Amino acid sequence: MTTLDDAPNPTDLTNPLRSLSATEIISARTILAEAGHVSTTTRFVYVGLDEPEKTAILAFEAGSGPAPDRRARVMLLDTATGDALDAVVSVSLGHVISTDEIDHAVGQLPILDAEFELVAEFLAGEPRWRDALRKRGVDPSKTVAVPLSAGTYENPGEAGKRIVRSFAFVQQHDKDLPWAHPVDGLCAYVDIINRELVDLVDHRVFDVPAESGNFDTPEVAGPPLEGLKPIEITQPEGPSFTVSGEHIEWANWSLDISYDQREGLILRKLRYQGRDVLYRASINEMVVPYADPSPSRYWQNYFDTGEYVFGRYANELALGCDCLGEIYYFDLTLADEQGCPRTVKNGICMHEEDYGTLWKHSDIFTGMSEVRRQRRLVISFFTTVGNYDYGFYWYLYLDGTIALEAKLTGIAFTAAYPEEGSDHQTLVAPGLGLPYHQHLFSARLDMMVDGLANAVDEVDAVRVPMGDGNPWGNAFTVARTRIASEADGARMADAGSGRTWHIVNTEKTGRMGHHPSYALHAEQTPMLLADPESSIAGRAGFTTRALWVTRYDASERYAAGDFVNQSALGQGLPAYQAADRPVDGEDIVLWHTFGLTHFPRTEDWPIMPTDYAGFTLKPYNFCDANPVMNVPPNASKHCCSDDR
Template sequence: MTLTTAQHPLAPLTADEIDRFRSVLTSLGLVGSSVRFAYVALVEPDKADVRAGLSTDRRVSALLVELATAETREVVVNLATGDLLVDRVLGSGAGHAPTFDADFDLGDAIVKSDAGWVAALAKRGITDLENVRTVSLSAGSFDYADEVGIRVTRVLAFYSQYPSDSVWAHPIDGVLAHVDLTNQRVLRIVETDVTHVPAESGDYLDPAVRGPERTSLKPIEISQPEGVSFTLDDNVLSWENWSVRIGFNGREGLTLHNLAFDDHGVTRSIIDRASISEMVVPYGDPTPTHNWQNYFDVGEYQFGRLANSLELGCDCVGDITYLDAVVANDFGYPTTLKNAICIHEEDYGILWKHSDGFAGTSETRRQRRIVISFFVTVGNYDYGFYWYLYLDGTIQLEAKATGIVFTSGYPGGDYPYANEIAPGLGAPFHQHLFSARLDMAVDGPTNAVEEIDAERVAMGPGNPLGNAFTRTVTRLRTEAEAQRVAASDKARVWAVVNTETTNRMGGHPAYVLYPEGQPTLLAADESSIAKRAAFATKHLWVTRFHEDELWASGAVVNQHPGGGGLPAYAGRGRDIDGTDIVVWHTFGLTHFPRLEDWPIMPVDYAGFTLKPHGFFDRNPTLDVPAVIGGHGGAEADHCAHHG
């Protein structure tokens, strides 16, 4: 076959490359009818080679799963030569590949043919199985000896009153099936005394539920009559002084590479690679049918493969540029996700403004940002990830959570672990915790991290009126020291500084991470989820760069007992003071569902901001004009007035 190879070593895999990868594995006898593919991704080349513009062979990795035995093997292929570089079978305690599409149908078939499960539903008044919708969910890792060495799912059920009904309104709670996918059998049925099935409709498209649509909103038109201010060439986005290479893979989804800023003709690096490395949704309901619920949407569900095809006027408004994404399906064949990535510009209010009574001037400039985003649907929830780059050098990541809250049968009374959001319908308390992996390169690869706290100063000879306050700066010198939590009462931030370059005032250029400081993982320290999602117990981790350390909870997450990822990386105790470092930031939401979150949840937001601090010698937006384009006229006088 003729191989169409991507032009740049960091470019996403093409359909031809994925076909080539599968063909090599097939020729080696590694692909059979019951083998499935997971985590098919480019093995990114050495960063130094990329910077030097060296040609490197494209390598592709995957996990191959033999469904009949649950054997999981890691493989890496050199596409140029066809050589199998890695072929390693994972041990039984190393976890399993993520869920496959067919697992949902298989779990459904297994429970509906199990007499015990059918009887449990009958206790709850459900006998018409054709109207039962099951969800086969990642099982976690608990002390069940019969779940070792097999692929396991846990199955909950919901009732559908009619084909387009919102099944989340009708959980058939109080019954849970532990299912062995490998041997296709039910291991056990877990029941509680919750037997009611909530009946009220949650169909938010039904006029009887939503009421008549309002007619009071007038159109808002967003236009750019002279076109956009950015260019996109071979996946490199250039906008104002920014440049960034856009990547995508089936595990993480959107990735950003070689993020840099042109500072008066000098290209200055900031981040080598940025992505959402992992996210976990741990639930806080301790009942036996819900206490196991915690989902790793990256490591267990591969949310890059779940990216939406975005629609103009719905997901993105304005002058939009879309990028398709190519991923591999469960059988190792390429699938194109149309319009998976959205790129556009937004006005963002005031950039800077001042009315000077002495000089008789009044000046205003408008802020603008470029947006790079994608949206995924993982079961009941939908998540948008929006990277913003601003004119003044600010970088921001915003995660948007919407969709439908996971539901249960509300047990009654003042239940302390869920809210009743409709008659008899509960929504368990839970968290959405994300890990951003930021391979920093502030002015180059020699970086360090400083923790900066605001500090009160006691009254005394040096502070006679008690008005003084200052700050403390603490260098985090080892991976053990660099496991930190936010402290809003101290305005705690973390500065990533270049240890070798200086700005015009003699300080070290930096980018400062401003956390939102929401709670970290709330589960008990001894819990299974605390071991498996250890990344979520700290807001900040800093590790020394290693090309194989990409995942906050480890390379293989599904049914893994824990300890992988950041605890293992940071446990090496490496020096991080003035070297190539990776900053891992945990951020997210703690969700106590509201009545207003039902039957569909308005967007909730979480994220973080990176701002330049001494990176530029002065405000980098002094050259932004008062009026953009050639349509100023009298409008220009309103934005820039000289008395």
């Protein structure tokens, strides 16, 4: 195991896209305080790198431009007034670049941890809330409040206010997992700033499910499973990668990484065999829309990135549990709500994995028999947002393939199951239901395939009708449709045609005259299932299409817009696309929506086995031949040989 603390080389301070350091976070806070923007009631909702324009970075790297200014983007909330500020600070030059007041008609800043605590304290003393609990036979002192993002609805008394909605769960003792005991049919609408109960939805009394969900106890989990022998993964000569600060070299790959408290892990400047593939890749947004239309639950649509800033909840990973093998850890430096730096130890995990057969052939004419093993470099982090735990694993393969896998586990959100049954839940324990829902992610892929002049071809398998040229009816072919402008750039996946999207360099060709490209392979899962006229469809427009292609714009960073909490409809990708800029032979960004639709099963309770969602990028005519013919045979003692 290696960590950033004992890395052989320090962070490369010439990298203008490196993660903000503790010193820079302190500087940003100091600059804003000296400019009069920080009071005793100010909280720092987000602190991250304000990234320079791509052209400025490329010019600097080419030696034809100056080192870009190091800037921090800081979002501030006054918890006394609700006033919100979006500021940019130069930590290099020591002054404020800009400050913009956030219009609450557009959206609110993400919710603070301190605000969740405040709502719980407020409801604990709220008479109407306590009376509603007692009406259900529930002791208010035995409940916990679960405040959640409110969404955007035209409810009376909510316009312009900072709202959260809260459920109650019974917690029998300090170690009792309350998710097993929802107090359903009841929901509080709270104005955080004014400490006011805007509304109390009390539409139905359910019995509180009593069965324990404490899966960490033998009473629920059962006796330990016997017979499993240890699995140890070793690399006696050490790992094959090298690390210098946030720069990584492995096999045919080179890249930089960084970490942002909103987006989490960011991959930068990926190059394969010395050639550009991706300038920047991240998970920029995710939303979890629920399907229960009941009066107390219709609003459940959580943007874990834009509303909760999920990168700040990164787990400290443990060797042998979260990561297995020869592990390299990166520590994370984030800002807390006071604007001070804090460290997440072992926040990013990196290691190599064997991945089976890379290629193999046994020849009937020559007697030759050759096999090579595939391996991949894994770079990952885990974050916990309330009841769910999400792992994001980026895979780089020897053959130039890139893949992203989201791992979903934790505890599914619970509800009381109606006696008459439900079309929107699964009964998983006596009186306990798990509502149907989706997890929809947006990957922002700032492509740079062999340079900036890129385009996207939609590629479909096509059946050729029997007739002239196909008298036996066996023919099929491929159809390519070039996406010329943003107006045509919102696309749907199609499993029936095996649809892929090829990101093509329009200026270069390989040995055989092909334009080098990378092919995006989607998993062909459903997009948003809510009605197109619904609030969530208007706020999460990115979830209505599997692919969006836009012209690069440094200010267009998030698929659902900058200010997602209580956001106005139509922001993010639909607004970006409306510019209808050309995208053929241009500097382009792909936004890929992927995820899963969860109809829970009894096996998902009380702790979910990990589920998976993701996508793959594969080189297509990028190399002139198989790029891994030169991978040597496996020298492991576990490989068979003539002296066996």
